[in-house]
Amino acid sequence: xxxxxxxxxxxxxxxxxxxxxxxxxxxxxxxxxxxxxxxxxxxxxxxxxxxxxxxxxxxxxxxxxxxxxxxxxxxxxxxxxxxxxxxxxxxxxxxxxxxxxxxxxxxxxxxxxxxxxxxxxxxxxxxxxxxxxxxxxxxxxxxxxxxxxxxxxxxxxxxxxxxxxxxxxxxxxxxxxxxxxxxxxxxxxxxxxxxxxxxxxxxxxxxxxxxxxxxxxxxxxxxxxxxxxxxxxxxxxxxxxxxxxxxxxxxxxxxxxxxxxxxxxxxxxxxxxxxxxxxxxxxxxxxxxxxxxxxxxxxxxxxxxxxxxxxxxxxxxxxxxxxxxxxxxxxxxxxxxxxxxxxxxxxxxxxxxxxxxxxxxxxxxxxxxxxxxxxxxxxxxxxxxxxxxxxxxxxxxxxxxxxxxxxxxxxxxxxxxxxxxxxxxxxxxxxxxxxxxxxxxxxxxxxxxxxxxxxxxxxxxxxxxxxxxxxxxxxxxxxxxxxxxx
DNA sequence: TGAAATGTTGGGGCG
DNA sequence: ACGCCCCAACATTTC
Numbered sequence: 001x002x003x004x005x006x007x008x009x010x011x012x013x014x015x016x017x018x019x020x021x022x023x024x025x026x027x028x029x030x031x032x033x034x035x036x037x038x039x040x041x042x043x044x045x046x047x048x049x050x051x052x053x054x055x056x057x058x059x060x061x062x063x064x065x066x067x068x069x070x071x072x073x074x075x076x077x078x079x080x081x082x083x084x085x086x087x088x089x090x091x092x093x094x095x096x097x098x099x100x101x102x103x104x105x106x107x108x109x110x111x112x113x114x115x116x117x118x119x120x121x122x123x124x125x126x127x128x129x130x131x132x133x134x135x136x137x138x139x140x141x142x143x144x145x146x147x148x149x150x151x152x153x154x155x156x157x158x159x160x161x162x163x164x165x166x167x168x169x170x171x172x173x174x175x176x177x178x179x180x181x182x183x184x185x186x187x188x189x190x191x192x193x194x195x196x197x198x199x200x201x202x203x204x205x206x207x208x209x210x211x212x213x214x215x216x217x218x219x220x221x222x223x224x225x226x227x228x229x230x231x232x233x234x235x236x237x238x239x240x241x242x243x244x245x246x247x248x249x250x251x252x253x254x255x256x257x258x259x260x261x262x263x264x265x266x267x268x269x270x271x272x273x274x275x276x277x278x279x280x281x282x283x284x285x286x287x288x289x290x291x292x293x294x295x296x297x298x299x300x301x302x303x304x305x306x307x308x309x310x311x312x313x314x315x316x317x318x319x320x321x322x323x324x325x326x327x328x329x330x331x332x333x334x335x336x337x338x339x340x341x342x343x344x345x346x347x348x349x350x351x352x353x354x355x356x357x358x359x360x361x362x363x364x365x366x367x368x369x370x371x372x373x374x375x376x377x378x379x380x381x382x383x384x385x386x387x388x389x390x391x392x393x394x395x396x397x398x399x400x401x402x403x404x405x406x407x408x409x410x411x412x413x414x415x416x417x418x419x420x421x422x423x424x425x426x427x428x429x430x431x432x433x434x435x436x437x438x439x440x441x442x443x444x445x446x447x448x449x450x451x452x453x454x455x456x457x458x459x460x461x462x463x464x465x466x467x468x469x470x471x472x473x474x475x476x477x478x479x480x481x482x483x484x485x486x
Numbered sequence: 487t488g489a490a491a492t493g494t495t496g497g498g499g500c501g
Numbered sequence: 502a503c504g505c506c507c508c509a510a511c512a513t514t515t516c
Binding site for chain 1: 490
């Protein structure tokens with residue numbers, strides 16, 4: 001009997017433009033496709049609740065696609081470095097193929113799996129497929145990893161273009177037999193009661209078809225005004241591809257080439273195109289950074305920040321998480337996150353600035369909350385995004401760049417549509433006061449049915465004072481450094 | 487991929 | 502007519 005080739009699906013839940021899958025099929029041996037839910041190896045970065053909901057539906061989609069071509073996706077649970085070699089042993093596999101990942105734990109997982117497979121004399125191939133450019137190859141003239149985005153992306157854009165997307169493999173022969181594996185429901189990925197994800201199907205379609213639809217819709221409806229509209233959270237102006245990209249339901253190469261094809265065909269504005277592609281660039285930058293600096297998920301990239309005096313009150317963290325800070329744009333964002341597993345990126349920056357600067361709570365606390373609540377939770381993007389806002393990341397926002405949540409609201413949600421949607425208790429307020437209900441005259445508040453401190457909280461901190469405190473905290477950091485240097 | 491403080495300019499009211 | 506003040510509008514600097 002022919003020995004099977006095992007294909008180990010990870011964060012690459014697609015069939016098209018899949019170099020590792022294509023390579024596995026090219027071995028000519030019957031394919032045994034599997035997914036391992038590994039909550040052991042990632043340690044504190046085991047998937048959060050929102051991601052699990054997504055994974056459930058993405059696996060369901062992938063199963064359907066594979067079954068439609070006569071195959072089967074074997075679901076397993078446990079440490080991958082145990083499960084994969086055991087599976088290889090059980091079915092007498094000749095080789096195991098998978099895609100590479102950048103996370104520290106994932107690299108370790110690959111290495112341990114590879115060691116055991118080597119001892120069993122089973123070939124193990126790890127193949128790139130989640131990035132446009134290779135972190136090993138994309139370096140400065142001096143051979144160092146880039147630490148600043150602009151030169152990083154300039155170099156990327158002048159490097160040889162990423163290969164064009166691969167077709168999905170045709171005529172895959174699947175291995176008959178092998179273990180049955182677990183039923184999808186047995187992985188228990190979806191919430192029980194209360195079912196906080198009951199309506200998420202209205203917002204999302206996990207799986208590669210949903211990814212394609214999102215991309216198509218974005219190109220047709222939103223790309224031509226992307227640069228301006230993307231900053232307005234009430235508009236449908238961003239691609240919302242992040243969870244699809246995280247789970248590998250669509251590859252960045254597919255997105256890259258779809259954007260170029262669309263723009264060539266419609267003679268679209270290259271400026272809008274480049275703005276959007278640079279967002280893929282930030283994803284790329286984050287992943288390269290994490291690969292080069294595994295500690296970035298928990299430790300500040302800029303070591304000066306190791307002794308930053310986080311002074312925040314723990315009870316403020318819960319107010320922030322629940323969207324009860326008294327700053328409407330912040331609360332709207334946090335509630336959008338809770339209700340949909342997603343937050344508009346402009347608002348992510350505002351709430352992150354608020355947590356780290358107005359509340360002086362450590363960025364890791366925000367990173368952790370996002371990890372558990374975002375459907376697009378991605379170790380590289382999440383860690384780098386938080387570090388960027390906190391001012392300790394690579395090419396970070398300078399520490400003194402403190403968003404004024406009221407001004408951000410007025411500027412990017414001028415008519416208050418976003419706040420009205422997610423903070424309904426303020427919906428009757430005139431737009432003029434939506435972003436600062438404390439400034440509204442008494443009769444206006446009464447008219448709108450708003451009683452501050454009862455129906456909606458007073459601001460938990462006063463902006464000007466909080467801003468001064470943050471600047472002082474950052475200044476103390478600078479002085480400490482000076483003192484130590486002497 | 488800020489905001490606030492500070493500086494500069496120029497028009498208009500007014501003595 | 503002139504200088505002075507006020508202040509909006511804009512520019513620059515600072516955090």
